[in-house]
Structure formats: C-alpha cells, structure tokens
Amino acid sequence: MLKTTPFHARVAPLCVSHAWRRWAGYLVASSYELSHEREYHAIRSSAALFDVSPLHKYRVHGRDAARLLDRVVTREVTRAAAGQVLYTPWCDGAGKVLDDGTIARLDEQTFRVTSAEPNLRWLQDNALGLEVAIEDVSESIAALSLQGPASHAILRQLGEVELKYYRVGSTTLGGVPVSVSRTGYTGDLGFEIWLDAAHALVVWDALIGAGEPYGITPAGMLALDLARIEAGLMLIDVDYVPANKALIGRQTSSPYELALGWTVNLDKDHFVGRNALAEEAKRGPQWQFVGLELDWDALERLYVEAGLAPRLPSAAWRSSVPVYAGGDQVGYATSGGWSPLLKKYIALAHLRSRWAAPGTVVEMEVTVEHRRRRAAARVVKRPFFDPERKRS
Amino acid sequence: MVDAIIIGGGHNGLVCAAYLARAGKKVLVLERRERVGGAALTEEVFPGFRFSVFSYVGSLLRPEIVRELELARHGLQILPLESTLTPLPNGDYLAQWSDPDRNRRELARHSPRDAEAYDEFGRLMHEMARAVKPLLGMIPPDPASLAPRELLGLARLGRTLRSLGAEKFHALAKLLTMSSADYLDEWFECEALKATKAASGIIGTLAGPRSPGTAYVLLHHYMGEIDGVFRAWGFAKGGNGSVSEAIAGAARSFGAQIRTNAPVARVLVAGGRAKGVALESGEEIAAKLVVSGADPRCTFLGLVGEKHLPADFVQAIRRYRLRGSSGKVNLALAELPDFTCLPGKGPHLRGAISISPSIEYLERAYDEAKYGEFSRRPYLDVILPSMIDPSMAPPGRHVMSIFVQYAPYHLNGGWTDARREAFGDTVIDTLAEYAPNLKAAILHRQVITPADIERIVGLSEGNIFQGELSLEQMFFLRPAPAWANYRTPIRGLYQCGAGTHPGGGVMGASGRNAARAILREGG
Structure with missing residues (x-):
C-alpha cells in the first residue's frame, strides 16, 4: 500500500484532477487542478506550496557529526557555520555519484540531511569509530516547500523569517515551532519548512490562510518538474543513475561529469571517492552535463514540412533523447520541455566534453509525425532562468 | 551622431529600438511622457492599486520577440487567462473553460450541437491563424x-x-469578406456563444458584428498565441507596463538609450531626407535615420508636415481611418464582484467576463455609436488582474479592468467631464445588473474615453490600434498603398507603430518588422 503524507487530509480534497503519482512510496499530487499550468505559473509569479514530505531525512547528531558528513560528501562540512545549508553530492569509492541532497547545520553538533534515496546504512557504515547518532526522521518530520516571488511576504505574515540564500533558522508558524531553510528545487526565491509531522495540518492551514491574499497555490510534481529544468537542476534516476543502482560502469557518473565539480573539495580531509576524483580532476571529465536550447526556426521547419504547427510537450519529458554533432551521436538529453516563461524549448543533456562548451551547436532528435528528425540546438549555460530574487 | 532616433517609447518603438541596438546600431528612443510604454503601461492610479491603464491583455505579443530579446530575463511573465464567462440576462451564464471536457459539458447545456461544433471551429480557426x-x-x-x-x-x-x-x-475568403455575425451563424446557434466570439471581431473598430469585414478582426484575435497554442489569452504579470519595461530593459541591455520627458515636436527634413528631430524644448538631435512609432496621422500630418510629402500620400493618410470606438473603466475594489449567475469566488474570476449576451445586444450597442452616442448598454470585456496577479492590489483588495465598446471619439456635443462620468455610470450600471455588490465594493474609479486616450498617450482619435483593422487598411494597404513596407516618402524616415502591418494589439510585430526592413536596407 502506498503511504500518504502528513498533509494528506488537506491535499486530497484539493486534488480534483485525481492525478497522483508515487514518490518514495508515498502518494503525491502530479497536479491538483485539471492542468498544471496555473501551478507552474504560481512558482514564477506568486507562490506555490509543495508537499515534499517524502524526502528522506536524517538527523545526524554528536561530537563527530561534522566529521562523519565530511567523510561522506564531497563538500567541506566541517567549515560550515551553524545555520548554513550545503547542497552536495556524495560518491562511492570509485568517485561515482550515489545521491545528492542538502545538509543543514542546525547547530554545532546537529545536522539535517535530506536525500532522494535511503542513506541510513551508508551513513552508519561510514560512522564506524565515530561518536555520532544517526536517526531516520523521514516519517516524523513533515516538509513543505514554499516557492515563488511572494514566498517571503507570506512567511513574514506568520513569523520572523530573515534568511540569506542557503541558510536555515527556526521560527514558529501558526504557533508551531518549525525549521525554515531558504532552499528549494525551483531556482526561485523560496523556502523549505521542516516540522513535526503531528502539527502538519496546523502549519498547512496557517500558510494557506496567510498566503491567500498573495495568491498561494498548492502545486504538484508536474509544475515542479518544469521549474527545476528551467533552474537547470538534475533529478536522480532521471538525469543520472545512482552508482549503487548502475548495472554497468558506463551508467555511472562522477560529480565532474554532472557539472558538480564546484562541490568537490580535494583539499579537505579524506572522503569517500577522493582518490578517484583527484585522478579525474587531473585528467578532466569525459562528459559534461549541460543545458540545450533548441533552435526554434529549425524546430518549426520540421513541423511545417509535415504540414503541422509545432507541437510542444505541455509537461516536461523524462527520457533519453540522442544528441548529435556532425552526424555522430555525442550525447543524450535526459529531461526537457517547453518553458512557458522563456518561450523556449529547453533540455538537460550529457555531452562528450568536446562538444560541451557553451555556444556549441549540436542537434537533438525530435519525433515529428512518427518520424525521427533532428533539430539544431545550442549548448547554453545552466540555469536557463536565474532571477536575482533567488539570492537577493 | 546616433544611428537611429525612435519617436515614442510605446511597445513597438521599444521593440524596434531593441532589434536595431542588437544589430549594433546606436539608438535613441524619445518618449513624450515620464515613463515608457505608450498605451502598454502600468500605473499606480490609486495608492496600492496598479492598473494596465489602457491595453490590458498580453497574449498577442509575438513569442519570437520574447525569445529573441530574452524578455523573461528582463522580467516578463505572461500568465494564462483561463476562461470566459458570459452572464445572461435570465440569470444563467455561458462559460468557456480551458479544459475541453468541462467546456463541452458546459456548452451542451445551451446547445449540444454547438458543443460539438466548438472544437471543430477552433481547429479551423487555429489552422487559419497558422x-x-x-x-x-x-x-x-x-x-x-x-x-x-x-x-x-x-x-x-x-x-x-x-x-x-x-x-x-474558402474559409479565408469568407473571413476576409463576411461579417463576424454571419460567419459565426454558419457554425453556432447559441446566441451568447456567437456574441461572445463576435465581440473579438469588433474590438478597436467602429463597426458592429453585422458589418462586413469584422470576421477578419475575429481571426486577428485568434493569433494571440501562447506557446504555439493559438487563441490562449494571457495577462502580463505586473500589467502591460511590465511588457514595455521588459522590452525597454532588453533595448538598454543592447545599448539603446531611452529618454523620457522628451516630446518630439517635428521631424527635421531637408532635401526629402530626414535629418533628425526637434524636441518641443527646442533641442535638435541629428540622426542618420528616424523611426516613428506614432500613428500615421500624427507622424505625417503632425511631425513631418504635409508640405514635405507628395499630395497623393497626404490624401491617403488623411483618409486613413482612426475612429476611436472604445473606452476603459478601471476600478479599485474592496471585495470581489459576486455574480448572481455564478456566486462566490471561483475560477471564473480568473478569466474574462464578457457582457455580450446576444448579437442583437452588440449590434444595438453599435447603432448608438453610429449616431454619435455611447452605448447605453455597452459590450464589456472585464478582467480582475488581481485574481491572476495579486501584486496588482493591496492584499485582499482587487482591481478590475473594464474594456468598453462603444464609446465613439466623435461624441455628439463632444466629450466633457460630465459626459465622461455619465459614461462611467453607464458602464457600472450595466455590470452591476449581473454583479449587484459591485457598486458598494468600488473604492475608486478611473474612466477613460477615446478623447482621454488621445490626450494622454497621443493616439489620434483614441484609436487603440493606430487605425482600424478594416480590410482596406490592412497588409499592403497599411497605412497607405505602396508605403506598407515601413518606409515613407521621406528618405531615412520609417514607421514602426501599429499603424503599419500587421496592426494593433500588444503584438510587437510592427516594431520587429520595421527593424528588419531597416536592417535589410543597411539603414
């Protein structure tokens, strides 16, 4: 049986589309309304409220908590200040990515780790000999994500929330003590709210009540998927295969190959995968993870040749689509879609390094009227959309 | 010396400026008012309440302009308008929803035949627009x-x-020659549906739904294209001023200079060639070429002057029709309107509300305008921008935009303050018949007549399209035969406003085409 999240009593009646999907064994809304269009626009124009409770969450506490995490992930955790949040991948011994998530330093000895996959065993195995307690709080902590330009104004109606980008703090919402981080998966101004699952409905109601005059809109995964692609953010199992699920070596990716080189700190103390990563850093990665922007005229021409107007996917796609250069396949796109905001057809792709420089023109496969065609696409810098308000 | 002066910082002038600057030209935009936008403008008319004072929807803006000028990066976001509600005098309503199943079910309440014809009609119009x-x-x-x-x-x-x-x-030939009422009669039987669709054939034109030629204007409005989905209307976050601001931001990023409070008095012409402009302040600015975003009458009969132009061209411009036919009422509201036919706060308040119960209603409204009066029961196209973008009003409050037709520029006895207020009363009385709480909810109101549009933004006769979208002044005839290519009889003087092909609406196509024409000539 699928589990329901602590917010189910509120989100179920809102889901008039009955479009649900699974996320880590939980039931979550794909879209609440018949179309996800308005939910998507809320992210960019007012505020969207997502139930992200299915995230895996761990409380890591103890004298050696920082040391443990520093040993596991590629970023330097020991130097993170209390109140700081780090986005980071972590790797296996071969330097291939196992998962990615956030680490919030709640105080000197306490961290909250979020991840897409279960990581309890991995953390425990790496904690041998350390004085640290690892607790799986996935079920006891409920989580909401409030994303969009009005998100700050809404939170301010309820409590004091002045956080810089990637910082975490405590406040009360609707009388309930919560932890709030200025993080999210949309590339916009936004916050994630972490709370005791027992108080989930009180906080939901408080947010909806305070947010109503600001256009707060409960939103589902279809809207989120479009926004995260615009933000150039990758998704596990879609854009990369975690190393512990890969069937062959070629399915794995290093942080460098996922454009996460900036998260790899080779100067800190030893961490899992360090030696392999140091080797790769010297060599340079074989692959790069890039943004692709399809050339509209080329795309339109393909459709006109078939006697059609361009047909654009209204939701993001998640499949492997070949990318070519000079007739040879030089990579593959793994997610893409039409950005209603940018009026551009965009995709995230893995390209051989030689073809990955911004401005390089490649071709992406598009199926037009049952026929495989290729449309010109340009390699561009991610994120595709990067509003100032995200950090300001 | 600058390469190009653009007269007027309306959206088309700004689009033209952005494309010219992007091509490396040194561009100077001169705007008469204190801010750019022309008729695509957002103003905080009452404290905390922001209005798209004149134009009010944003879906005609060409997607290639959004893409090429990277307008999203400069703050543009077009939000969808989801539905159209037509309240009916008998207490019922007709709604058109964006979800096809919901829409079909609703239409079938009124006519099962129309419910089936609707998608087929939409497909044909989509193909025609394409x-x-x-x-x-x-x-x-x-x-x-x-x-x-x-x-x-x-x-x-x-x-x-x-x-x-x-x-x-054949359908195109019909669209080019028929009235919208006749054209729609071939498809539908529900009066309210026909009238609501026909209404888009009369906007900005002094013609009724039974006037031949209005079917084309219907098609013009089908070209509102969002993401390749034709006939999807949208609203720019922050109002239409944010469209202009985004384009201005793009133009500046390419190096264009924009000067406000810089009204141009005339175009300097010597030896049949434009040499620059003179401002009202007396300052003269030289330029290699001058591009006017003002309407054809204003440009040629005002800024250039008849003496510099060939007589047949002057005649053509004098005959060019710019009869303003519409007004606007903007309301600041303490609470949402409550429609008797569909009470409460629902998704219908996030779409358009159209007071167009029947073709006869619209035609009668036109009859009055034909004889120089504003309609006693006008056609209204209402939206609640604060329902789509809450930042348009203080939290919990609302703004309402009411587009009104007909309000003839040539009103018997002329427009006075008293007539303006009487016109505003008529509009509110009309709408209050369907939403009785409206009057009590009004905190402030702004009433705009065609005379106001002319006075404030300088559109001759207050015509919102810089010239009616009637066939004799479309395509290669807009604004005058042989001068539809954005050039003018004055060398070095170009036009980029909606008075050129393809015409009005916050579309930007005229500005983009003009820039292309100029660059094609190496100008």
Whole structure:
C-alpha cells in the first residue's frame, strides 16, 4: 500500500484532477487542478506550496557529526557555520555519484540531511569509530516547500523569517515551532519548512490562510518538474543513475561529469571517492552535463514540412533523447520541455566534453509525425532562468 | 551622431529600438511622457492599486520577440487567462473553460450541437491563424510593383495561400469578406456563444458584428498565441507596463538609450531626407535615420508636415481611418464582484467576463455609436488582474479592468467631464445588473474615453490600434498603398507603430518588422 503524507487530509480534497503519482512510496499530487499550468505559473509569479514530505531525512547528531558528513560528501562540512545549508553530492569509492541532497547545520553538533534515496546504512557504515547518532526522521518530520516571488511576504505574515540564500533558522508558524531553510528545487526565491509531522495540518492551514491574499497555490510534481529544468537542476534516476543502482560502469557518473565539480573539495580531509576524483580532476571529465536550447526556426521547419504547427510537450519529458554533432551521436538529453516563461524549448543533456562548451551547436532528435528528425540546438549555460530574487 | 532616433517609447518603438541596438546600431528612443510604454503601461492610479491603464491583455505579443530579446530575463511573465464567462440576462451564464471536457459539458447545456461544433471551429480557426501567421512576420510586398523583391514576396504569399487547400482557402475568403455575425451563424446557434466570439471581431473598430469585414478582426484575435497554442489569452504579470519595461530593459541591455520627458515636436527634413528631430524644448538631435512609432496621422500630418510629402500620400493618410470606438473603466475594489449567475469566488474570476449576451445586444450597442452616442448598454470585456496577479492590489483588495465598446471619439456635443462620468455610470450600471455588490465594493474609479486616450498617450482619435483593422487598411494597404513596407516618402524616415502591418494589439510585430526592413536596407 502506498503511504500518504502528513498533509494528506488537506491535499486530497484539493486534488480534483485525481492525478497522483508515487514518490518514495508515498502518494503525491502530479497536479491538483485539471492542468498544471496555473501551478507552474504560481512558482514564477506568486507562490506555490509543495508537499515534499517524502524526502528522506536524517538527523545526524554528536561530537563527530561534522566529521562523519565530511567523510561522506564531497563538500567541506566541517567549515560550515551553524545555520548554513550545503547542497552536495556524495560518491562511492570509485568517485561515482550515489545521491545528492542538502545538509543543514542546525547547530554545532546537529545536522539535517535530506536525500532522494535511503542513506541510513551508508551513513552508519561510514560512522564506524565515530561518536555520532544517526536517526531516520523521514516519517516524523513533515516538509513543505514554499516557492515563488511572494514566498517571503507570506512567511513574514506568520513569523520572523530573515534568511540569506542557503541558510536555515527556526521560527514558529501558526504557533508551531518549525525549521525554515531558504532552499528549494525551483531556482526561485523560496523556502523549505521542516516540522513535526503531528502539527502538519496546523502549519498547512496557517500558510494557506496567510498566503491567500498573495495568491498561494498548492502545486504538484508536474509544475515542479518544469521549474527545476528551467533552474537547470538534475533529478536522480532521471538525469543520472545512482552508482549503487548502475548495472554497468558506463551508467555511472562522477560529480565532474554532472557539472558538480564546484562541490568537490580535494583539499579537505579524506572522503569517500577522493582518490578517484583527484585522478579525474587531473585528467578532466569525459562528459559534461549541460543545458540545450533548441533552435526554434529549425524546430518549426520540421513541423511545417509535415504540414503541422509545432507541437510542444505541455509537461516536461523524462527520457533519453540522442544528441548529435556532425552526424555522430555525442550525447543524450535526459529531461526537457517547453518553458512557458522563456518561450523556449529547453533540455538537460550529457555531452562528450568536446562538444560541451557553451555556444556549441549540436542537434537533438525530435519525433515529428512518427518520424525521427533532428533539430539544431545550442549548448547554453545552466540555469536557463536565474532571477536575482533567488539570492537577493 | 546616433544611428537611429525612435519617436515614442510605446511597445513597438521599444521593440524596434531593441532589434536595431542588437544589430549594433546606436539608438535613441524619445518618449513624450515620464515613463515608457505608450498605451502598454502600468500605473499606480490609486495608492496600492496598479492598473494596465489602457491595453490590458498580453497574449498577442509575438513569442519570437520574447525569445529573441530574452524578455523573461528582463522580467516578463505572461500568465494564462483561463476562461470566459458570459452572464445572461435570465440569470444563467455561458462559460468557456480551458479544459475541453468541462467546456463541452458546459456548452451542451445551451446547445449540444454547438458543443460539438466548438472544437471543430477552433481547429479551423487555429489552422487559419497558422496559415496567416507567416504574413504577420512578412514585410508586405507591393502587388503593384514589378521589383524582384516585391515579386518574390508575392510568390511567397501565393505559396502560403496555395498551401491552405480548398477548405481553408474558402474559409479565408469568407473571413476576409463576411461579417463576424454571419460567419459565426454558419457554425453556432447559441446566441451568447456567437456574441461572445463576435465581440473579438469588433474590438478597436467602429463597426458592429453585422458589418462586413469584422470576421477578419475575429481571426486577428485568434493569433494571440501562447506557446504555439493559438487563441490562449494571457495577462502580463505586473500589467502591460511590465511588457514595455521588459522590452525597454532588453533595448538598454543592447545599448539603446531611452529618454523620457522628451516630446518630439517635428521631424527635421531637408532635401526629402530626414535629418533628425526637434524636441518641443527646442533641442535638435541629428540622426542618420528616424523611426516613428506614432500613428500615421500624427507622424505625417503632425511631425513631418504635409508640405514635405507628395499630395497623393497626404490624401491617403488623411483618409486613413482612426475612429476611436472604445473606452476603459478601471476600478479599485474592496471585495470581489459576486455574480448572481455564478456566486462566490471561483475560477471564473480568473478569466474574462464578457457582457455580450446576444448579437442583437452588440449590434444595438453599435447603432448608438453610429449616431454619435455611447452605448447605453455597452459590450464589456472585464478582467480582475488581481485574481491572476495579486501584486496588482493591496492584499485582499482587487482591481478590475473594464474594456468598453462603444464609446465613439466623435461624441455628439463632444466629450466633457460630465459626459465622461455619465459614461462611467453607464458602464457600472450595466455590470452591476449581473454583479449587484459591485457598486458598494468600488473604492475608486478611473474612466477613460477615446478623447482621454488621445490626450494622454497621443493616439489620434483614441484609436487603440493606430487605425482600424478594416480590410482596406490592412497588409499592403497599411497605412497607405505602396508605403506598407515601413518606409515613407521621406528618405531615412520609417514607421514602426501599429499603424503599419500587421496592426494593433500588444503584438510587437510592427516594431520587429520595421527593424528588419531597416536592417535589410543597411539603414
């Protein structure tokens, strides 16, 4: 049986589309309304409220908590200040990515780790000999994500929330003590709210009540998927295969190959995968993870040749689509879609390094009227959309 | 010396400026008012309440302009308008929803036949709009000219029309000649549906739904294109001023300079060539070329002057019709309107509300305008921008935009303050019949007549399209035969406003085409 999240009593009646999907064994809304269009626009124009409770969450506490995490992930955790949040991948011994998530330093000895996959065993195995307690709080902590330009104004109606980008703090919402981080998966101004699952409905109601005059809109995964692609953010199992699920070596990716080189700190103390990563850093990665922007005229021409107007996917796609250069396949796109905001057809792709420089023109496969065609696409810098308000 | 002066910082002038600057030209935009936007402008008319004072929807803006000028990066976001609600005098309503199943169910309440015809009609209009779409981005060829470039343009036009196939070609011929009422009669039987669709055929034009030629304007409005989905209306976050601000931001990022509070008095002409402009302040600014975003009457009879122009051209411009026919009422509201036919706060308040119960209602409204009066029961196109973008009003409060037709520019006895207020009362009385709480909810109101539009933004006769979208002044005839290619009889003087092909609406196509025409000539 699928589990329901602590917010189910509120989100179920809102889901008039009955479009649900699974996320880590939980039931979550794909879209609440018949179309996800308005939910998507809320992210960019007012505020969207997502139930992200299915995230895996761990409380890591103890004298050696920082040391443990520093040993596991590629970023330097020991130097993170209390109140700081780090986005980071972590790797296996071969330097291939196992998962990615956030680490919030709640105080000197306490961290909250979020991840897409279960990581309890991995953390425990790496904690041998350390004085640290690892607790799986996935079920006891409920989580909401409030994303969009009005998100700050809404939170301010309820409590004091002045956080810089990637910082975490405590406040009360609707009388309930919560932890709030200025993080999210949309590339916009936004916050994630972490709370005791027992108080989930009180906080939901408080947010909806305070947010109503600001256009707060409960939103589902279809809207989120479009926004995260615009933000150039990758998704596990879609854009990369975690190393512990890969069937062959070629399915794995290093942080460098996922454009996460900036998260790899080779100067800190030893961490899992360090030696392999140091080797790769010297060599340079074989692959790069890039943004692709399809050339509209080329795309339109393909459709006109078939006697059609361009047909654009209204939701993001998640499949492997070949990318070519000079007739040879030089990579593959793994997610893409039409950005209603940018009026551009965009995709995230893995390209051989030689073809990955911004401005390089490649071709992406598009199926037009049952026929495989290729449309010109340009390699561009991610994120595709990067509003100032995200950090300001 | 600058390469190009753009007269007027309306959206088309800004689009033209952005494209010219992007091509490396040194561009100076001169705007008469204190801010850019022209008729695509957002103003905080009452404290905390922001209005798209004049134009109010944003879906006609060409997606290639959004893409090429990276307008999202400069703050543009077009939000969808989801539905159209037509309240009916008998207490019922007709709603058109964006979800096809919901829409079909609703239409079937009124006419099961229309419910089925609706999608078929939509498909045909979509195909027609698609067929005509290449024309929007085309610099109109002159059919009377034998120059190779013109012949090539005509050949392309011919190819486009031939590729339509018989069914669509015949439908196009009908659209170009029929009245919108007659055209819609061929498809539908529900009066409210016909009237609500016909209404888009009369906007900005002093004609009724039974006037021949209005079917084309219907198609013009079908070209509102969001993401390749035709006929999807949208609202720019922050109002239409944010469209102009985004384009201005793009233009500046390419190096264009924009000066506000810089009204141009005249175009400096010597030896049949534009040399620059003189401002009202007396300052003269030289430029290699001058591009006017003002309407054709204002440009040629005002800024250039008849003495510099050939007589036949002056005659054509004098005959160019710009009869303003619409007004606007903007309301600041303490609470949402509560429609008797569909009470409470629902998704219908996030779409358009159309007071167009029947073709006869619209035609009667026109009859009064024909004889110089504003309609006693006008056609209203209402939206609640704060329902789509809550930042338009203080939290919990609302703004309402009411587009009103007909309000003839040439009102018997002329527009006075008293007539303006009487017009505003008529509009509110009309709407309050369907939403009785409206009057009590009004905190402030702003009433705009065609005379106000002319006075404030300088559109001659307050015509929102810089010239009616009637067939005799479209495509290669807009604004005058042989001068539809954005050039003018004055060398070095170009036009980029909605008075050129393809015409009005916050579309930007005129500005983009003009820039292309200028760059094509190496100007």
